[in-house]
Amino acid sequence: MxxxxxxxxxxxxxxxxxxxxxxxxxxxxxxxxxxxxxxxxxxxxxxxxxxxxxxxxxxxxxxxxxxxxxxxxxxxxxxxxxxxxxxxxxxxxxxxxxxxxxxxxxxxxxxxxxxxxxxxxxxxxxxxxxxxxxxxxxxxxxxxxxxxxxxxxxxxxxxxxxxxxxxxxxxxxxxxxxxxxxxxxxxxxxxxxxxxVGPHAGEMVLAGATRRGSGETVRAAIMICDLRDFTKISDNWPRDDVIDLLNGYFDAMVEPITQHGGEILKFIGDGLLAIFPLSQPDACANLLHAVTGARQAMAELNARHAESGRAPLRYGIGIHVGDVMYGNIGSRSRLDFTVIGPAVNMASRMEALTKQVGRPVLMSRAFAELVEGPFALERVGEFPVRGFSDPIELFAFEG
Structure with missing residues (x-):
């Protein structure tokens, strides 16, 4: 035509x-x-x-x-x-x-x-x-x-x-x-x-969840990860090398988390906060699959570092489960969409305990009891936790 x-x-x-x-x-x-x-x-x-x-x-x-x-x-x-x-x-x-x-x-x-x-x-x-x-x-x-x-x-x-x-x-x-x-x-x-802010939080914001203080209570498995000796690295390495290191580290950690249904809520310097809502099937097992994938990715990253003469990167991961407030928190003009609550604080304390216990990944009993799947866990012991009156019973991967 x-x-x-x-x-x-x-x-x-x-x-x-x-x-x-x-x-x-x-x-x-x-x-x-x-x-x-x-x-x-x-x-x-x-x-x-x-x-x-x-x-x-x-x-x-x-x-x-x-x-x-x-x-x-x-x-x-x-x-x-x-x-x-x-x-x-x-x-x-x-x-x-x-x-x-x-x-x-x-x-x-x-x-x-x-x-x-x-x-x-x-x-x-x-x-x-x-x-x-x-x-x-x-x-x-x-x-x-x-x-x-x-x-x-x-x-x-x-x-x-x-x-x-x-x-x-x-x-x-x-x-x-x-x-x-x-x-x-x-x-x-x-x-x-x-x-x-992540896909789920992004959808909530686009749907109108923008009022300060708005949110919901969510029961979730919580994962907090932190890189060891980062202050020393950032003080002694060239800036571009530090950025490259952080990007490689976060790639190793984040990709398995998102692949297994987790949501990254926050990067805090060299640390991250992620949740796996228990409304999702097999959330706790999915979190451990993500951690297993992240550990493998970190091992591969460290192998590449060894080839270039760099020291291996060490990290600590604390894993807990509980109710968290999931929503908008901040000032009148600047908000953060995140999770808060005692369960988040406990996961943070557990991450810090990885240095004391000498295990890179620590889980609470509350979390370990919910895990189903091919994971061999062992009891590490009970430890006092700063800010909490009762000690916490910790578990780790066997071996």
Whole structure:
């Protein structure tokens, strides 16, 4: 279908119905990739011969820079691919249309049907020619405060896009910018909350749990971990080496915790606080699976340290179970979503006892009695605990 095949009402311009749909018909759709895919299908129905389109956005996730949404003829939605932070050092980016847009170009247009030697030289153009595409156009999408993203369209129409097609697509871009900014910032808010307070706490904050003092009582297994001799390390090591050490240590500890259903609530210097709510099946066993995985990861990390002449890292883990208050605590203008209560204090004291007892992982009897699974535990003894009137009975892994 081409522009000449589409019957337009007097005064109507090609693509106006797609602009109207983007403006008024997408309110209930949360995800920009779905909107983008539906938009491309509607462009085809409107007589604009789009056969391939992409939307490139920066998200600034801790692990990746952004995402590329790619739509091709016959697809209802768009496929999403993550973009790594080092993409700008790769050959597929250097000299690409995306790099030209990022560097300030306001429009990239490439006639793919002409002799390749006469056009821009880049693998992405060769790939599109191999798909039978004849014309390509890319524009920046502007978001608030000068943020620039990218949208591209390509066709296989003989002669490429005509003037009416380009005018319709160009009029679409500012509307797509408004629609995409809302969804991308929603995703960014969710990503930031997941990154800094955890997925469950992030969901609660997004759902409106933002009032100081609001929260709930949760029964949970509590894990507190601390790195040994960190003050000495941070005083004597170069700053970048200390940061690299901490990142490696937290990777070793955190990944097994999240894999087994735990939630990291807080990093405290070289320590961390995590919970496994007992509302989850096998929460206590999952915590010990996480600790087992973390110990293995730390052993591998220390083996790499030994190869580079570094001393092994030592740590202590205290594990307890009990009721905790889970919610917002802080000043009127600065809140922390965390857990508090005697059970948290006890787990902290137990972590400190690992130095005295000489075992890297200590568990309370209350926790050990709830554990089911292939774990061999042994009683270590009873020990007085600062701030508590009664001694606590401690358990550790056998051996």
């Amino acid at each position: 081409t522009a000449s095949d589409v019957h337009l009402a007097p005064g109507q311009r090609l693509g106006d119905e797609v602009v109207d749909w983007l403006t008024n018909g997408t309110r209930d759709e949360r995800f920009i990739d779905n909107i983008f895919g539906q938009m491309c299908v509607r462009l085809q129905r409107a007589g604009i011969p789009v056969m391939r389109a992409s939307l490139h956005v920066q998200i600034n996730h801790p692990q990746w820079l952004g995402a590329r949404m790619l739509w091709s003829d016959g697809m209802e939605g768009a496929e999403i691919a993550r973009v790594d932070y080092d993409v700008r050092e790769r050959s597929e980016y250097i000299g690409s249309p995306a790099s030209e847009i990022v560097d300030g170009a306001e429009e990239i247009r490439e006639n793919l049907a002409r002799d390749p030697e006469l056009g821009r030289q880049h693998a992405v153009y060769d790939d599109m020619r191999a798909m039978g595409l004849t014309d390509y156009v890319a524009w920046p999408i502007y978001h608030t405060l000068g943020k620039r993203h990218i949208v591209t369209f390509a066709t296989d129409r003989h002669g490429g896009f005509d003037h009416a097609h380009i005018d319709a697509l160009r009029r679409l871009v500012p509307v797509l910018a408004l629609v995409s900014e809302i969804r991308i910032k929603n995703r960014l808010a969710r990503t930031l909350l997941e990154t800094y």
